[in-house]
Amino acid sequence: MVDRTPLSRRTLLRTGAVAGAGLGLADLAAGSAAAQQAWPAAKGDSMMGVPFEPLDTVRVGIIGLGNRGASMLPLFLELEGVAITALCDANPDAVNRAAKAVVDAGRPEPAKHGGGDHDFEALCARDDVDFVYIATPWEWHTPMAVMAMRNGKHVGVECPAGVTTAELWELVDTSEQTRRHCIQLENCCYGQNELRVLRMAHDGMFGDLLYGAGAYLHDLRELLFSKTYYAKQWRRAWHTKVNGDLYPTHGLGPVAAYLDVNRGDRLTRITSMSTPALGLAAYRQEHLPADDPAWQEPYVKGDATMSLIQTEAGRVIHLVHDVSNGRPYSRLNQLQGTKGVFEDYPPRIYLEPTGNPHEWGSWDDYAGHDHWLWKDVGPGPGGHGGMDYLMLYRLAQTMRLGLPPDIDVYDSATWSAPFVLSAESIAGGSSAVDFPDFTRGRWDTPHPGTDSAKP
Numbered sequence: 298m299v300d301r302t303p304l305s306r307r308t309l310l311r312t313g314a315v316a317g318a319g320l321g322l323a324d325l326a327a328g329s330a331a332a333q334q335a336w337p338a339a340k341g342d343s344m345m346g347v348p349f350e351p352l353d354t355v356r357v358g359i360i361g362l363g364n365r366g367a368s369m370l371p372l373f374l375e376l377e378g379v380a381i382t383a384l385c386d387a388n389p390d391a392v393n394r395a396a397k398a399v400v401d402a403g404r405p406e407p408a409k410h411g412g413g414d415h416d417f418e419a420l421c422a423r424d425d426v427d428f429v430y431i432a433t434p435w436e437w438h439t440p441m442a443v444m445a446m447r448n449g450k451h452v453g454v455e456c457p458a459g460v461t462t463a464e465l466w467e468l469v470d471t472s473e474q475t476r477r478h479c480i481q482l483e484n485c486c487y488g489q490n491e492l493r494v495l496r497m498a499h500d501g502m503f504g505d506l507l508y509g510a511g512a513y514l515h516d517l518r519e520l521l522f523s524k525t526y527y528a529k530q531w532r533r534a535w536h537t538k539v540n541g542d543l544y545p546t547h548g549l550g551p552v553a554a555y556l557d558v559n560r561g562d563r564l565t566r567i568t569s570m571s572t573p574a575l576g577l578a579a580y581r582q583e584h585l586p587a588d589d590p591a592w593q594e595p596y597v598k599g600d601a602t603m604s605l606i607q608t609e610a611g612r613v614i615h616l617v618h619d620v621s622n623g624r625p626y627s628r629l630n631q632l633q634g635t636k637g638v639f640e641d642y643p644p645r646i647y648l649e650p651t652g653n654p655h656e657w658g659s660w661d662d663y664a665g666h667d668h669w670l671w672k673d674v675g676p677g678p679g680g681h682g683g684m685d686y687l688m689l690y691r692l693a694q695t696m697r698l699g700l701p702p703d704i705d706v707y708d709s710a711t712w713s714a715p716f717v718l719s720a721e722s723i724a725g726g727s728s729a730v731d732f733p734d735f736t737r738g739r740w741d742t743p744h745p746g747t748d749s750a751k752p
């Protein structure tokens with residue numbers, strides 16, 4: 298793997314071109330010192346670059362078999378050297394449906410755990426599971442991931458990995474203590490455009506990297522108010538509790554990879570603002586009868602939450618979240634460097650010296666820069682354009698070959714942190730909030746990531 302960002306970061310520092318109101322290196326170092334003082338004492342060695350123990354067959358247990366878990370199950374079943382050995386959901390019908398799908402695929406029936414909110418503990422305690430995949434409501438992610446690791450399992454968590462700073466530190470501490478990996482299963486990091494931009498960025502085609510943008514802009518109003526889509530309508534409940542970026546990792550994960558965050562740069566602080574919260578109340582007014590219990594709900598989550606995140610090297614990431622208004626889907630997915638820019642939705646590019654400054658260039662012309670996963674494997678079956686499958690393919694590959702995972706607990710904690718940090722910033726009048734350095738000072742260490750070499 299060619300890891301160029303430490304190089305480009307050194308270039309920025311050497312030329313004195315670090316952005317930010319005349320900040321010098323001494324100021325940056327002082328910022329790091331402040332962050333260091335905030336580190337809780339480590340309970341084990343770093344998990345950066347630690348390889349999986351090689352496994353012939355990866356035995357998978359799944360917790361959460363709703364929309365996401367049930368749609369990922371057939372993709373796990375497609376993978377060579379992967380067996381589904383245990384299933385769990387608070388809803389026993391969901392467990393039975395999923396078990397039938399496994400048997401219908403010609404595989405042995407998995408063990409079934411279901412009915413109660415804490416049946417996942419029995420799945421975690423099993424001795425026929427190597428990896429636990431968690432696709433439950435957000436409030437369950439950290440307790441389940443910690444339980445899995447404490448029982449000796451590697452764990453993959455849906456987004457976000459945790460919802461408080463204390464939870465995110467608990468994930469880091471538990472991973473380091475138990476020597477088990479905790480992986481934010483951020484499928485958007487495996488999108489074709491994202492991986493092509495990543496390769497081009499690391500090949501220096503955008504020059505020195507300056508800023509990026511990422512988002513989750515998805516009109517979820519109908520699903521949020523559906524009586525049947527989300528179990529107990531858990532997702533809408535978060536809009537009554539937290540005014541912040543409720544789903545940061547789809548936007549942040551890919552941009553953090555472009556900028557080699559935790560591999561040469563790090564996120565230092567965030568400033569956030571939300572618009573008024575109007576969309577869900579307007580939808581309720583238009584679609585719900587006057588006696589619907591949803592009329593009792595106060596929506597505190599501003600429709601659009603916008604954050605600016607600064608990095609140690611002075612770069613900036615713009616992060617946006619809005620699921621409460623009508624609009625076409627977008628994750629923004631932008632990257633600007635000193636030699637050009639990429640913008641997604643729709644994909645377009647401008648690169649010097651050949652680009653015409655009055656016209657976007659064709660993204661298709663850069664297909665030769667695709668990541669090996671898209672050249673040699675993708676897209677594969679399943680949803681989200683094939684990136685879900687590629688993420689699981691690569692996960693299984695790293696586990697079977699005994700390689701380090703592409704995404705580790707430090708990435709998981711860092712990418713999830715805007716959930717709580719943006720809420721803190723907004724509550725403080727958009728004050729700048731420091732990012733915890735979950736790597737405890739190792740953020741400048743190059744180590745494997747999604748810009749992987751084909752094994």
Ligand SMILES: NC(=O)c1ccc[n+]([C@@H]2O[C@H](COP(=O)([O-])OP(=O)(O)OC[C@H]3O[C@@H](n4cnc5c(N)ncnc54)[C@H](O)[C@@H]3O)[C@@H](O)[C@H]2O)c1
Binds near residue numbers: 365413433435
């Ligand atoms: N990466 C992606 O593209 C993507 C897409 C959709 C959803 N997600 C994520 O997947 C997760 C699940 O979302 P969903 O849309 O499937 O929601 P869902 O409501 O359809 O499914 C959640 C499931 O978890 C079960 N559950 C709740 N509490 C439980 C407990 N204590 N023990 C066991 N099971 C429990 C519910 O019964 C339900 O079946 C969320 O974190 C969501 O953000 C990710």
